[in-house]
Amino acid sequence: MHGVLEGFQTAISPQLLLAAFIGCFAGTLVGVLPGIGSTAGAALVVPLTYTLSPTASLTMIASIYAGSMYGGSTTSVLMNMPGEASSVVATIDGYQMARKGRAGAALSVMAVGSFIAGTVGLILVSGFAPLFANVSLKFGPQDYFALAAGGLVVLARMSGGSAMSGLFPMMIGIALATVGQDAISGTNRFTFGHYQMALGIDLVPVAVGVYGLSELIFLLEDKTTGGKVIAPKMRELWPTRQEWRRSFAPWFRGSFIGFIFGLLPGPSGTLSSFASYRMERAVSKHRDELGTGAVEGIAGPEAANNSAAIGALVPVMSLGVPFSATLAVMISAMIAQGITPGPLLVTQHPDVFWGVVVAMYIGNVMLLVLNLPLVGIWVSILRLPQRVLLPCIAVVSVIGAYGLRESYIDVYVLLACGVMGYVLRKFDFSMASLVVGLVLGPLIEKNFREGLTLSHGSMSYFVSSPFSLVVWIVVALLVFWKLFSRFFRKGKGTSIGPTGDVERDAEIIEAAAADS
Amino acid sequence: MLGVLQRLPAKNRGRLIIAGIGLLVAVDYTVASYKIGLGTLANTKAGMFPFFAGLVWIVISILTGVEALNHKYADGSIATPRDRLRVVLLFALAVVAMTVLLAFLGQYITASLFGVVTVRLLGEKSWIKTFVYGVGIGVVLSYLFMGPLGVILPTGPFGW
Numbered sequence: 001m002h003g004v005l006e007g008f009q010t011a012i013s014p015q016l017l018l019a020a021f022i023g024c025f026a027g028t029l030v031g032v033l034p035g036i037g038s039t040a041g042a043a044l045v046v047p048l049t050y051t052l053s054p055t056a057s058l059t060m061i062a063s064i065y066a067g068s069m070y071g072g073s074t075t076s077v078l079m080n081m082p083g084e085a086s087s088v089v090a091t092i093d094g095y096q097m098a099r100k101g102r103a104g105a106a107l108s109v110m111a112v113g114s115f116i117a118g119t120v121g122l123i124l125v126s127g128f129a130p131l132f133a134n135v136s137l138k139f140g141p142q143d144y145f146a147l148a149a150g151g152l153v154v155l156a157r158m159s160g161g162s163a164m165s166g167l168f169p170m171m172i173g174i175a176l177a178t179v180g181q182d183a184i185s186g187t188n189r190f191t192f193g194h195y196q197m198a199l200g201i202d203l204v205p206v207a208v209g210v211y212g213l214s215e216l217i218f219l220l221e222d223k224t225t226g227g228k229v230i231a232p233k234m235r236e237l238w239p240t241r242q243e244w245r246r247s248f249a250p251w252f253r254g255s256f257i258g259f260i261f262g263l264l265p266g267p268s269g270t271l272s273s274f275a276s277y278r279m280e281r282a283v284s285k286h287r288d289e290l291g292t293g294a295v296e297g298i299a300g301p302e303a304a305n306n307s308a309a310i311g312a313l314v315p316v317m318s319l320g321v322p323f324s325a326t327l328a329v330m331i332s333a334m335i336a337q338g339i340t341p342g343p344l345l346v347t348q349h350p351d352v353f354w355g356v357v358v359a360m361y362i363g364n365v366m367l368l369v370l371n372l373p374l375v376g377i378w379v380s381i382l383r384l385p386q387r388v389l390l391p392c393i394a395v396v397s398v399i400g401a402y403g404l405r406e407s408y409i410d411v412y413v414l415l416a417c418g419v420m421g422y423v424l425r426k427f428d429f430s431m432a433s434l435v436v437g438l439v440l441g442p443l444i445e446k447n448f449r450e451g452l453t454l455s456h457g458s459m460s461y462f463v464s465s466p467f468s469l470v471v472w473i474v475v476a477l478l479v480f481w482k483l484f485s486r487f488f489r490k491g492k493g494t495s496i497g498p499t500g501d502v503e504r505d506a507e508i509i510e511a512a513a514a515d516s
Numbered sequence: 517m518l519g520v521l522q523r524l525p526a527k528n529r530g531r532l533i534i535a536g537i538g539l540l541v542a543v544d545y546t547v548a549s550y551k552i553g554l555g556t557l558a559n560t561k562a563g564m565f566p567f568f569a570g571l572v573w574i575v576i577s578i579l580t581g582v583e584a585l586n587h588k589y590a591d592g593s594i595a596t597p598r599d600r601l602r603v604v605l606l607f608a609l610a611v612v613a614m615t616v617l618l619a620f621l622g623q624y625i626t627a628s629l630f631g632v633v634t635v636r637l638l639g640e641k642s643w644i645k646t647f648v649y650g651v652g653i654g655v656v657l658s659y660l661f662m663g664p665l666g667v668i669l670p671t672g673p674f675g676w
Contacts, residue, residue, distance in 0.1 A: 047667065048665055051666065162583055164579055164580040167580075168534075170576075171569065171573040171576050174569050178569065185562045187561070189552055190548065190566075213611070216607070217608065220600060220638075221600050221604055386638055387634070387635050387640050388635065391634040391635060391650070395627045395631070395653060395654065396657060398614060398618070399658070399661050403667035403669060406668050408618075408619060411615045415611070423534070426530070426594060427527060427534060444565075448565055448568075449560045452557050452558065452564075453558065456558045457556060459557075
């Protein structure tokens with residue numbers, strides 16, 4: 001509790017509040033706009049945060065994360081187009097509410113749900129993070145290797161699609177992470193004689209390329225982009241008494257579900273929103289109305305994906321292990337600021353740790369206070385024509401890549417990753433594991449080599465502790481069970497869950513809602 | 517071999533080709549790692565981790581190919597719609613041109629040229645609006661980043 005109060009003291013400073021405000025605004029903009037997404041949006045902001053204090057820089061990125069999810073859900077409600085995978089569920093009941101003239105109420109329910117999820121998440125983080133940090137202080141290289149490599153494999157497997165859709169890009173990410181100077185011996189690797197390559201491949205051009213630039217081409221290909229926007233009126237923003245009453249329990253259920261998912265590897269925002277929707281279908285008194293514009297269908301999932309974002313801060317801040325692409329960007333920003341995420345962060349930089357956690361909470365309050373009155377602006381932005389929007393995104397992407405290190409190599413990496421991202425996404429490969437692989441690669445290598453040195457070259461060292469053994473057993477079960485079941489069933493699975501394909505997910509959920 | 521490829525659905529065929537390219541790159545990467553130097557398991561050198569990563573990448577590339585031959589993927593169009601192909605290619609070309617010209621013309625001129633070309637390409641009919649929007653995009657965004665946000669970007673022959 002002392003840490004939380006300290007965090008509030010740190011966070012309620014003009015600089016941090018401004019960082020949270022700019023982050024929330026930029027994040028919502030990124031979520032609302034087609035073509036950038038939270039990962040590329042956060043990556044573009046990283047170079048701009050170098051002049052800020054570490055806490056302000058991380059606050060801005062955390063606020064972008066929260067804002068982008070809210071923005072993504074806004075387009076789900078107003079246009080039936082999810083801005084993020086975690087907002088797919090919001091299209092079902094959110095858009096139906098909008099068609100019934102309740103778009104404003106749906107946005108308010110989402111914003112209040114985010115605030116409640118933030119409050120619940122904050123209370124849970126204050127309990128879980130020090131616990132994680134204390135436990136992880138006892139970790140050896142074998143445990144960190146299991147956590148980072150095993151977590152990455154699980155993320156790759158759970159990212160959606162077939163077994164290899166996440167594992168293949170994961171290896172590209174790990175290979176890219178080995179480019180540059182070896183941290184231990186100083187040997188240059190895969191630099192092709194370019195001294196600038198010795199610095200390695202930065203996350204920003206890779207993330208902006210595979211998510212941002214490739215998305216522009218998809219938008220150009222899609223003739224249907226730019227659907228009808230349902231614009232809510234200000235007086236419609238206030239939910240009715242019945243809507244308030246029906247939202248209360250789903251908010252809390254979603255918050256707890258989301259937090260637990262946030263602690264685990266995998267696309268926690270997406271998984272938790274699906275899980276919360278399923279929970280509402282199982283326990284809600286109004287389950288028959290789900291799929292037709294029931295407020296429970298938006299209150300629970302929205303609280304869940306926001307709570308998952310806060311829960312996911314626990315492994316990032318206390319273990320230094322990100323389990324999503326956007327959080328990988330946050331780790332990258334921390335390292336650039338000279339802060340090593342991990343168990344010592346809680347004790348050595350408590351101001352940073354608690355400042356960021358509380359700033360994320362304040363970000364949710366800002367979303368509530370600012371974004372509802374600004375709904376008119378978001379609607380106007382949604383109506384921006386492609387011919388203005390797409391050139392802007394392309395120019396900002398190139399500026400972001402070059403401005404990072406004032407290097408043309410980063411611009412060429414951006415282009416190459418844009419092409420690679422377009423081709424891989426076209427064939428249903430998942431990009432999250434590539435980005436997280438790039439960030440976790442050095443951590444995996446460090447612990448791999450340290451482990452081998454400590455054990456005098458014994459590979460059995462990597463399963464020598466109870467924790468590492470359990471992690472690898474769980475990883476093996478998750479990977480091979482799915483792999484074999486896919487081969488046996490020849491991919492005819494119809495279970496409800498995120499496939500990584502937004503349209504497919506929406507179809508599955510809609511079909512499930514129709515069944516109910 | 518060609519017969520097998522032709523019988524496969526487009527998505528499987530594409531993934532098989534990607535797996536093949538991945539396999540070639542993975543083999544090259546593994547050989548290059550070996551040349552960097554592995555050391556011993558107890559005393560690793562810079563090539564050891566990439567070497568192991570390369571071996572895993574080779575296995576995963578092979579499994580990706582095997583999966584492409586057996587798996588039924590979700591339906592989805594692969595080809596770019598014919599009427600959008602020209603726009604997609606020209607836009608991609610404009611992005612490439614922007615990155616090349618950046619070093620010679622500087623941020624303001626390059627971004628403005630890119631803005632004019634792409635605004636027109638994406639359907640603006642009026643030349644006046646094309647220039648206003650295009651130059652506006654280039655100048656405003658460049659100023660925002662180079663001015664208030666303090667990002668250092670390439671300057672052209674006129675020093676801006």
